[in-house]
Amino acid sequence: MGGRRAGRVVLREPTLDDEDEWIARMRASRRLHRPWIKMPMTPADFRAYIARQTENPSRAQRIACRTEDGALVGFFNVSEIIRGQLSSAFLGYGGIAEFAGRGYMTEGMELVLREAFTSLGLHRLEANIQPGNVASKALAERCGFVCEGFSERYLKVAGRWRDHERWAIRAEQWRARR
DSSP states (O other): OOSEEETTEEEEOOOGGGHHHHHHHHHHTHHHHTTTOOOOOSHHHHHHHHHHHHHOTTOEEEEEEETTTOOEEEEEEEEEEEOTTTOEEEEEEEEOGGGTTSSHHHHHHHHHHHHHHTTTOOSEEEEEEOTTOHHHHHHHHHTTOEEEEEEEEEEEETTEEEEEEEEEEEHHHHHHHO
C-alpha cells in the first residue's frame, strides 16, 4: 500500500521526515482523539511508531495527505495481517482536527480499502470502534463496513479496558459497492 491517490487525497507510508508535522497535528487533535485513541506525540514515540511498520511485515501504516499541499489529514493502520485461510486484518484510523468534516478521511478510507482488497489480497478488514465514537462509526458505515457485534472490555486504550463494536467489510462487499 502506498502512493495511491483519489481526488484530493494521496495515501503513503509515514517516514521520519513526517515527525514534526505528525507531532504538531496529533497534539492539536488531542481533543478530537480523546478518549478514542492515544497517538504518538513525542519524537521518541513517533520513531517507535515508524519502527513498528518497518520491523513488522504484518503491519501497513499509512498517512493520508492533501494532494494540493501535502498536509497530513489522517492516518490508517492495517495491522495483524493474517494470510492463508483467514486472509484478514484489523484497521485503526484517525483524522486531524483541523480537517475534520471535509471528506478527506472518506477518500483515504476508500484508498485503504482498494489496497486491502487488491494488492494486499485480504478477504476481510475489521475495525473495532468504541460505541460513543459517532464520527468513526459513521466513516466505517459510509465506506461499507457493517456492525457485526459488541465486545466488552475489548481493547486497552490510554490505560483502560474499553468496550468496542466490531465493524467489518469483506472483499465481496467492497466489490459490490464499486
